[in-house]
Amino acid sequence: MAELRVREEVRSATPEKKLDRSYGESMFVSPGKDEQQLLAVPFCGSIRGGMRPGKKITIVGIVDPEPDSFDISLTCGCGDVALELSARFEDKQLMRNAHVSGSWGKEETAIAFFPFIPQQPFKLELHCEHQRFRVFLDGQPLFDFYHRVRTLTAIDTIQISGSLTITKLN
Template structure:
């Protein structure tokens, strides 16, 4: 049982907390918008060198364990190589659901909690770990707490249910210096493909990024005057079927910088005016879970 912390909780909107400096535990946060299906809470950090356990908890009304409901508790028992899922409703803890999972002290962890219509999906280091049915209403979640032996590097909350194909305009364009950030999970379908297209006003494509699992390649190209240019396909396939990823496309002065899971993947030299981008189209064998401009 964690002790009650009197410190004021940190407000967490749809965005990130702690991208430049580590956040310490115990951590207490308040969500300024209620949890809804399609949203994902991401916690990235480093497991302590002498870690025994840490937990990520979603609360109703207060970020403590004084009696308010705890719709979800993810308890990582590093010393036992197990992770337990549980909830407290009306001051009574349920039966913990445990599953083996090896967490190495001193190593990074990417923990994601995605809300669906009837259950949470727990994702660890890009791979689904377990699903946990709601024991109390999703909309009752108002607070977050993190305790134990975890050095928090980033907390991110956002997303929604996106239909695929997904096409949207970019009202303010895609100016140089901005980054397009996308999260998703490629389908398990063998030989699947998905693509991300940056659209110009005239309907042409400034950047076509096509992940082809059947070819084990990520093809980059552009469409100008209704003709495709020369393909670029250097680099190993950075995506895995069934594993979630973070993709960042940075609009630089001379090129698009492409990053996958915080690692540089490729550059694509501009073949048209970089400021002439006003739309985005994502389609193919993918579940889109997050999208934002920064």
């Protein structure tokens, strides 16, 4: 019954999509045909209540067969970018940055290896902690990104674009 309620809400959702874990159920479940359109890339959705320590966003997807790049951004509406993660396949780079008060900060690129492989599925988790985002890929720590946006609840939007398909989003 709960899954049916979630599916009904997804079908009747407006373009302002919501992510919510407040009731222990995700607004998005593994998509059927009707839900596939809601997870289409480019994707832009609201994070209900904004980010806060203890909150987690999970993105399950598949890299395209001939990928160029993809971007995942946590933003404050249409303003500041709290975290922009950019995977660049040609250079095998995973860039992270933030755009606060009108300017980009120092870009971070250090990483032990480039983890994304064409046509391979992945599970990316963005954990919000008091001082940082901890990012995990397939259950393994990938990197930490220390907060540059201080008001975490202002981080209320997720944007995903590029060479990937989203199969699940919590």
